[in-house]
Amino acid sequence: MKIGILGGGQLARMIALAGYPLGLKFIVLDPDVNAGAAGLSEHLLGAYDDADLLAELAEKADVVTYEFENVPAHVAEFLSSHTQVYPPAGALAVAQDRLLEKNFFKDLGIRTAPFAAIDSLADLEHAMGEIGYPAILKSRRMGYDGKGQVVIKSVDELAAAWQSMQGAASIVEGFVPFQREVSIIAARSPSGEIAYYPLSKNQHRGGILRVAECCTNDPEQTIAENYVSLLLEKLDYVGVIALELFDMNGELLANEFAPRVHNSGHWTIEGAETSQFENHLRAILDLPLGSTKPRGYAGMVNFIGGLADDTQLLSIPNAHLHLYDKAPRKGRKVAHATVRADSEKQYREALQLLANLALAVDES
């Protein structure tokens, strides 16, 4: 069985590493000759919308999946008309557009921060009267890791904020005074089976995820599962999904979802009985989903822009290194490390050591 992946970066790399033990082979389409999954798969080298390469991908792969949500609609349609593609194109369409996404949450009865569609300065001025400061203006499409976003702190900044969007269809969202950011990762198979991971508690800085921790027996687990199950059913979803949420006084507000394996679930490689990568594969192949139970305490630290010395890192008890084979560059995720431990004390100590190492080499 051959799995095609649109994108050959670290997520494809970790999907492939999880798939070899299941007897799978891989083919990736990626324009980067040094793509992290290249050594683990057949590599179609070229643009994501190269018609010939897409045809080859569809021809050679039994199932196609992707490692990013910004797959052009016509690409998803082309692939879907030639082979099995999971997650479904409909999930991509929603995830690609922040306004569609927020309205999708709203229609499902899932609370969000206040938001409004913005297509002009007049729209923005009007909306801000209701939403209040501070707020954040975002382009509806193609943004991640804090790009294409601007914070608005007062009425004086409205014009400049709108100008910075360069006329792009946008959305403004009110800030919510949340206590923590969490995400829930779940997998659904074509038969409708769903497996939910324990919540991840996520720490961002500069719009980039830094630390994610498994929250066993979290009081918000049930409501998060309810929310993500609404998404999965409505989208007739197949594969792994990640739903990011704000926890505000014990109430969860949906921020966004990613129709793919997600950075906040990397701790599942060692920290859960079955990793999100393996469960994504099990789901898209309609195999039974694996247990999502945590193995003790688990968390993950991202390395952004720079790598720690591997001898130093691997000397931390229970630390596990995951390099992406990417050259360090400002703001670039080049690796993560996980820690898994049976004792909370050992876990906390190791996570802190990892976080210190990451901070020391941080170039973001």
Added chain:
Amino acid sequence: MKIGILGGGQLARMIALAGYPLGLKFIVLDPDVNAGAAGLSEHLLGAYDDADLLAELAEKADVVTYEFENVPAHVAEFLSSHTQVYPPAGALAVAQDRLLEKNFFKDLGIRTAPFAAIDSLADLEHAMGEIGYPAILKSRRMGYDGKGQVVIKSVDELAAAWQSMQGAASIVEGFVPFQREVSIIAARSPSGEIAYYPLSKNQHRGGILRVAECCTNDPEQTIAENYVSLLLEKLDYVGVIALELFDMNGELLANEFAPRVHNSGHWTIEGAETSQFENHLRAILDLPLGSTKPRGYAGMVNFIGGLADDTQLLSIPNAHLHLYDKAPRKGRKVAHATVRADSEKQYREALQLLANLALAVDES
């Protein structure tokens, strides 16, 4: 950093899968175009003693290791003179010859079954007077999984037994009425750091390993560690080693050692904090060794000659599948499955289900 591996079968495959997260790349030399590690590495296709390919392997790899012990001495010497080779050639030389190996144990003060060198029928007749029946006659070199061995039950069988060896230098070993077979897997780095895994309890049938189980807090752990540390120090060993032992009334007798990662340690992939494959790489790269602590209860079942239905297998809670990408053939190890669980009851149930599946498809 590029790791060269002599042999590209399932052990090389699992070494490579453990090595990608550490940022390593691989090059294997294997005559089989369908070698299990081929998709995960640069593949030099040819005989293990092909001079040109060995030169290329030595040239391209920063460190060379191997997945089987029957590396011809001149090959090990050639590689050692051109690049770093771990484990050391001296360990190969001992492991390749059952007589050297038994004498090596003896010289270290490690007990074994009674044995004698056999180069003629007269030798055999003489030795059997001391060793007693039943006994087992083995060629000194090149035997695994029960090949090149013959059981002798009475004096009437001596001539036929010797004839079956076709004049090969041999060794006869007395049967020991052991209660169980165990093995200890350990890793040693160039700096002399040693990490010991919990004992594996191993069940063989027809000379082939069927089931291996992690024995946490085993009463024989300390003596096994002492034995394997004697080997590691004497051989100035670097990498993972496996020492197989008979447990007879609480006393351990050495059977043989393998200078490589070992089938009885496959449960460490999910069942230990760091797998034997990762620790082999950490050792040969002089990186800090990872924790060998077990993660709950863990064991492994081999699939010999045939594969279970993956849907059936993956529906067993906490079961993990490891396919080797090998076509099923009588007597061939084509996969293993592990189970890891926090409760002993869940572990036992899952292991039994796996063993039943393996038995149902057994072609050995």
